[in-house]
Amino acid sequence: MLDDLDRRIVEILADDARISLKELAQRVELSSPSASDRLRRLEERGVIRAFTVDIDPQALGYTLQAIVRIKPLPGKLHTVQKLIREIPEFTECDKVTGDDCFIARLHLRSIEELDRILDRITDKAETSTAIVKAQPVKRRLPPL
Structure with a gap:
């Protein structure tokens, strides 16, 4: 399961996968290293499989x-x-x-x-x- 912070990270990335780590950290009120660690764990758990582009x-x-x-x-x-x-x-x-x-x-x-x-x-x-x-x-x- 995801905690509230992980949910916010996933929702932000789903809206804009190109967001910088610095901005992501600011939006979820974490330091950049903490946000990076959360992101890495979401990838390791398979919650986030890829960062991709949305083509029209x-x-x-x-x-x-x-x-x-x-x-x-x-x-x-x-x-x-x-x-x-x-x-x-x-x-x-x-x-x-x-x-x-x-x-x-x-x-x-x-x-x-x-x-x-x-x-x-x-x-x-x-x-x-x-x-x-x-x-x-x-x-x-x-x-x-």
Whole structure:
């Protein structure tokens, strides 16, 4: 579990992973060495896995997003999973229970691109696709 100070550190870093250690320490009212020690322990415990960048796919020309439910045909589970990993437009994929095996998110430049990608899968799996109109809840932290 996290104490209140660790929660504040994680929340601050989730909002801005580029914050300087000095500013982070000031915002949580610790010395820089103490903040550094807390940060190191959060990393060692696996609470913080990486410091990353948040890219806007639209700025790169990916104007469409699609959510694809994928149900591999019998005997094709591993083949489909490998194919999903190899197609870079699949930016997220969860292996799930239920009727489908995978739920994946694609970033695309056009509907034609979606067709080309799905054509690579359709002989190995059934798919159901939804185009994302908006994302009212962006990826966020679970309650700390």
